[in-house]
Amino acid sequence: MAFxxxxxxxxxxxxxxxxxxxGTVLAVTFLALKPAYDENVRREKMQNILASMKVKVERDAAxxxxxxxxxxxxxxxxxxxxTDGDAFGLDVLKQYKDxxxxxxxxxxxxxxxxxxxxxxKDLFVLPMVGTGLWGPIWGYxxxxxxxxxxxxxxxxxKGETPGLGAxxxxxxxxxxxxxxxxxxxxxTYTSIKVYKGGxxxxxxxxxxxxxxGTITSDGVHEMLKRTLAVYDTYLKSxxxxxxxxxxxxxxxDSLTADSTSTSLVNP
Amino acid sequence: xxxxxxxxxxxxxxLFSKKNRKLIVxxxxxxxxxxxxxxxxxxxxxxxxxVENALVMSISVMAVLIAGNMVISALRNMIxxxxxxxxxxxxxxxLVTLVDIILKAYVYDVSKQVGxxxxxxxxxxxxxxxxxxxxxxxKPLPSAMDAIGNSLGYAWILVVVALxxxxxxxxxxxxxxxxxxxxxxxxxxxxxxxxMMILPPMALVLVGIIIWIQRARNTKLIxxx
Numbered sequence: 443m444a445f446x447x448x449x450x451x452x453x454x455x456x457x458x459x460x461x462x463x464x465g466t467v468l469a470v471t472f473l474a475l476k477p478a479y480d481e482n483v484r485r486e487k488m489q490n491i492l493a494s495m496k497v498k499v500e501r502d503a504a505x506x507x508x509x510x511x512x513x514x515x516x517x518x519x520x521x522x523x524x525t526d527g528d529a530f531g532l533d534v535l536k537q538y539k540d541x542x543x544x545x546x547x548x549x550x551x552x553x554x555x556x557x558x559x560x561x562x563k564d565l566f567v568l569p570m571v572g573t574g575l576w577g578p579i580w581g582y583x584x585x586x587x588x589x590x591x592x593x594x595x596x597x598x599x600k601g602e603t604p605g606l607g608a609x610x611x612x613x614x615x616x617x618x619x620x621x622x623x624x625x626x627x628x629x630t631y632t633s634i635k636v637y638k639g640g641x642x643x644x645x646x647x648x649x650x651x652x653x654x655g656t657i658t659s660d661g662v663h664e665m666l667k668r669t670l671a672v673y674d675t676y677l678k679s680x681x682x683x684x685x686x687x688x689x690x691x692x693x694x695d696s697l698t699a700d701s702t703s704t705s706l707v708n709p
Numbered sequence: 710x711x712x713x714x715x716x717x718x719x720x721x722x723x724l725f726s727k728k729n730r731k732l733i734v735x736x737x738x739x740x741x742x743x744x745x746x747x748x749x750x751x752x753x754x755x756x757x758x759x760v761e762n763a764l765v766m767s768i769s770v771m772a773v774l775i776a777g778n779m780v781i782s783a784l785r786n787m788i789x790x791x792x793x794x795x796x797x798x799x800x801x802x803x804l805v806t807l808v809d810i811i812l813k814a815y816v817y818d819v820s821k822q823v824g825x826x827x828x829x830x831x832x833x834x835x836x837x838x839x840x841x842x843x844x845x846x847x848k849p850l851p852s853a854m855d856a857i858g859n860s861l862g863y864a865w866i867l868v869v870v871a872l873x874x875x876x877x878x879x880x881x882x883x884x885x886x887x888x889x890x891x892x893x894x895x896x897x898x899x900x901x902x903x904x905m906m907i908l909p910p911m912a913l914v915l916v917g918i919i920i921w922i923q924r925a926r927n928t929k930l931i932x933x934x
Contacts, residue, residue: 457792479810
């Protein structure tokens with residue numbers, strides 16, 4: 443062979459060329475396939491929004507059904523007040539990561555709301571993001587026009603353990619949500635609590651966690667508590683308040699929209 | 710300097726010569742990558758909850774291994790000995806990433822199911838094992854045969870383990886319900902799924918049983934003390 447393949451210079455050149463070639467091939471393929479991937483992600487988002495409204499559609503049919511059922515999209519700020527911006531285009535996962543990394547402050551975060559109607563019901567679809575055991579978890583909860591009763595929900599995850607934490611993405615878990623309420627009758631915010639040990643279903647604000655998936659269940663609990671607090675203030679502002687309670691409301695112990703709280707209060 | 714550990718290929722050989730057939734048949738049984746070489750065990754434990762996942766993983770491993778073996782084999786006379794493992798790793802990582810990108814664009818649903826594990830193909834010792842043991846010392850075509858044989862040997866173990874786990878753990882195969890819903894619980898005959906089958910340790914037990922059966926039938930695999 444004309445060259446000494448064990449010389450330092452050949453080794454260096456070979457390594458550089460190899461890395462450059464592999465990098466180029468990957469970059470070109472990625473750029474060529476990115477539109478297809480982005481479209482898949484966009485349709486999946488529509489599918490998730492529709493699924494939380496108990497409308498199951500194939501991925502290809504999602505854009506059409508979404509256009510038909512979703513009437514309005516808007517963003518609300520951390521105080522539950524409507525604000526400007528592209529609600530569908532907002533990457534809530536990226537925003538969540540930025541918040542975790544202290545790049546974005548809690549009061550600067552924006553929360554998308556999808557107003558939709560299906561089956562004669564007007565619904566608010568509320569997206570949310572949290573952290574499971576191995577990575578991000580996210581979900582969509584649809585709330586009825588009374589602003590407190592859950593109509594449907596769907597959850598998903600990036601890499602929770604199959605058979606354990608990953609079960610949050612199955613009907614076994616999310617079918618517990620319909621009919622649960624996020625506030626007491628007098629309007630006090632309660633969130634939806636995720637219970638450990640199979641006692642949640644008797645609570646009008648609670649569901650059972652996944653056995654063997656405690657950290658993922660805790661993540662869902664924290665995600666619901668933190669995000670629904672923001673949405674609750676928005677919902678209270680657009681939905682007629684409930685009739686005054688028979689007893690006088692307690693002045694203390696009311697949970698405000700404390701979106702910065704990351705503490706996990708497990709029931 | 711050649712780093713080959715396998716016999717060099719002879720020129721002018723038919724595609725289905727005895728030697729090439731052996732390359733494909735051997736890893737299915739006598740030299741199975743999982744049960745005999747005990748490589749790639751991690752993925753066998755992790756993804757065999759469902760048959761579908763096992764199939765997609767097997768096809769992904771096969772794609773990476775065939776392409777990788779052929780590329781390494783074509784470059785075998787150029788790869789400097791000192792950085793050969795790094796070069797193999799770069800090629801394997803590139804191919805795995807390529808498979809991941811393609812799955813995400815064309816079979817998005819499947820990529821969501823197995824996405825976590827596709828990235829882990831890089832840690833599958835079968836890949837690096839075949840690169841180092843065969844492709845570095847043989848021509849591209851026999852290397853491709855070797856890749857097909859080894860990935861099929863890997864695939865059948867995965868599918869068999871997944872069949873047992875999905876059937877007993879979930880009552881279904883390929884997502885189709887085999888054990889009728891009516892037999893479950895108090896309304897039926899009180900049958901319930903064996904959740905232990907879903908947990909990774911059971912995959913290890915199943916692989917162990919396969920190894921046991923294989924060695925009982927094929928005594929030449931038993932190491933002499």
